[in-house]
Amino acid sequence: MVAGETSGDLLAGLLLEGLRARWPLLRSVGIGGPTMAAQGFEAWWPHDKLAVRGYVEVLSHYREIASIRHQLAERLLAEKPDAFIGVDAPDFNLDLETRLKANGVPTVQFVSPSIWAWRGGRIDKVRRATDLVLCIFPFEPAIYAKQGIAAAYVGHPLASVIPVDVPRTAARESLGVAPDETLVALLPGSRRAEIQYIAPRLFAAAALMQRERPALRFVVPVVPGLRHLVEPLRRQHAPNATIELLDGRAYDALAACDVTLVASGTATLEAALFKRPMVVVYAMHALTYQMSKRMKYQPWVALPNILLRDFAVPELLQGEASGAKIAAAAFKWLDDPSSCEQLAARFATLHAELRRDTARMATDAIEEVLSRRQA
Template identity: 65%
Template structure:
């Protein structure tokens, strides 16, 4: 099978999954130039020739409140997708993150004889460890981003491969700060703060306001500061009114995407917890991690965490390398104070940048090649 051109189905459920899947597809296409892939995805996947039957943002929800509001639509999409794939089975299905959506789909497909791969081990080491039983039933193989995950899965009889993180391959070890500032119209002497409020609509509702209010406080304290805010596709209609309301006098440049340029160009970032925190670490940027959610989601999650860290750079370090301001602690005043503490302490910034370089080198494994080799072995066994 590995010498033939496989036909794959894939599902990525939000911007970060689309990014990971797009990088994976690049590696798969290098091995099988005629590869076809279809399912649910976004623009990064489409750029690799992916045929998106539904756009990835249809699945971009967070927490039980958001999921309940969109439950019927999302389950309808999953049922339709399952029927379509069972009627014309692919050689392999790859679920990219989105575990609550993908595990149910993977289980149906696996029971029908389709090989299933899950790309990104769910954070069972952080919370909801009971999901490991569902993984064992639904998935033939897991591609893991972090080095401690395969051993954890193998304890439960789940085949897994550490592939590193594709972003660590895509992002240069030395960020192109000068070129990125030039591309964004920023001066070399500017002190630049990047605001990354998240890529989900629910994140914008809860996180953008305190980030913008913190920017307003920082602008008062340091009038010379410049701010950049990358905005995920389709979210400008939510962001722009918030900027006008909460940061009307802030020297803020809204960007249409371009988050990597913003991270390369900035000195520090205020960033929503998630994949963006790892991106910030790979760009060696001191950060303040922020997160707020619906209070019902917070009550559910708060008591079920297995470790004190939420941000991925802190999880990898098993230490609070950077501050995390969550829920009630995520106030404009606290965010601004934490940002100023970075700006006022160059030695601390240099120290955390050195730790981020270690993490970058740990995660840089030629992910696309290793993942493609693992997938080829699975196809050979099919």
């Protein structure tokens, strides 16, 4: 298995739980993180080696990443595993899967590349690379069926992990937040580049918001190992704001908050599953942004908006993502409880659509691939 970054590690850990229930003597190896390790995974490289996003940003890491992929392929071809499962990270995994499949190793891609949003030409690479695509969104299998590619909808694992009824009171008590306090959660991303570009904007927004409403409280769940990047940015951009850095605890922060300012990515879907109003923010290297903008097919960037096919939550991207605009969008939610309730109802419907027994369904589909190969 290969999972890149924190969200991939979480998804892979959930899948491993289902695989181990089916095959108790399962041995799993490759690239992964702590959630996978808790399921007995043997990491030959840590997952954060792949936590790089953006064309320009990847260039500085390309040689190391390419070397890891080559070494991993050689080692896997020598061991000939019963199956390879790539979890998200399509730019790394699809090339690896192509080589493994050509040499007789069954390959599964868990999480479809976003071919419906941008870079649709990758579907030809998916065909060459995979024996099966495990899809986490219900509209995806039909896209692959038209191209004769095996795909199965297995639901989104997070929809089962995150409770339908949000434990809001317990989360606020665990964070020491009083019932009458207003809490804002800042989620600047889990990658170094995201923190570099996005955290300053979120901290600037927090500083403006507290200047206008001094009673506001702010929390920032920090990915383990990245506090040393976040703390200096907090001091620089919001030195006087009441901002608490948490060691992890993103789910407590999302359950407890009144609004979240969140980097575009998996965290926006997590916020939706917690039924929270949000302001979605993203910024990156200017050249990377221009290249990405030319290749996208839809007007939305945030996953909740893509799934609802509507600008249900505001998206502030690149030059639009100023502290002042982020703060204004957050205040709009805080000052309109009725809109927050309507949004929560839409998110509850979305939660029900995504909630499946993902680990079992994915394991069933993988077992079918293995059975076909053995036959």
